[in-house]
Amino acid sequence: MNSPDPESLFDQIADALAGPGFIVLDQPLPESLISGLIRNLQAQQPVLKPAGVGRQGDYQLNQNIRGDAIQWLEPGDSAVTEFLSWMDTLRLAINQRLFLGLFDYEAHYAVYAPGAFYQKHRDAFKGNPGRKLSTVLYLNPGWDLVAGGELVLYDEADTTQLARVAPECGKLVIFLSEDFPHEVLPATQLRLSIAGWFRIKAL
Incomplete structure (x- = not known):
């Protein structure tokens, strides 16, 4: 990683999660x-599939809610393996x-075509086992800030914008999955990212 002291980076992330509950890092990965x-994502483009909403029996495709296409990451490619190893260290x-x-x-x-978006939602609900921390890593070299495509985080009461994050390349966002409603705004150009979740076990 770029940081000369990984432990100080991890301290910074932990302090933010214990405090406001989210953090936006500019370039934490090499x-x-x-x-x-x-x-690797460019090579995966032919196998991307439209993303759905809901789980199991409630799962459905609905581009009025979310319009990205996805491909789950598996170890194998050297960059993917290194990324997953970095996240496990975190x-x-x-x-x-x-x-x-x-x-x-x-x-x-997660690949959003021009005009695609993801309506406001939560990644997890209070008291449910599963996703605890959400992460978003952006993969958009030379992103034009006027193109849109921001991630918008809201407070737990869903009344106030806390952060509006442009999808600039290398930027990493981490937040508590239960606490922050969020949305992805449409952009005028292709928007690339990795969405991820750290999970906890059911009691």
């Missing part, structure tokens, strides 16, 4: 890793500092 992920570091009981990490590429 540029070489970001470049490798972009190449998982262990967060557990050591905050005792959250994170036990695994899942992630997928």
Whole structure:
């Protein structure tokens, strides 16, 4: 990673999660890793599938709610393997500092065509086992800020915007899955990212 002191980066993330509950990091991963992920995503484009909403019996495709296409990440490609290893190191570091009981990490590429969006939603609901921390890593070299496509985080009461994050390449967002309604605004150009979740086990 770019940081000369990974432990200080992990301290910064843990402090933010214990405080406001979210953090936006500009370039925490190596540029070489970001470049490798972009190449892998470009190779994955033919197998991307429309994303759905809901789980199991409630699962459905509805582009009026979300319009991205996805492909789940699996170890194999060197960049993907390195990224998943980085996230596992982060998982262990967060557990050591905050005792959250994170036990695994899942992630997928998310590709939004121009005009596509994801309506306001939560990644998890209070008291339910499963997703505890959400992550978004952006893979958009030379992103034009006037193109839109921001991630907007709202407070738990869903009344106030807390952050509006442009999808600039290498930027990483981490937030508590239960606490922050959020949405993805439409953009005028293709928008690439990795969406991921650290999960906890059911009691």
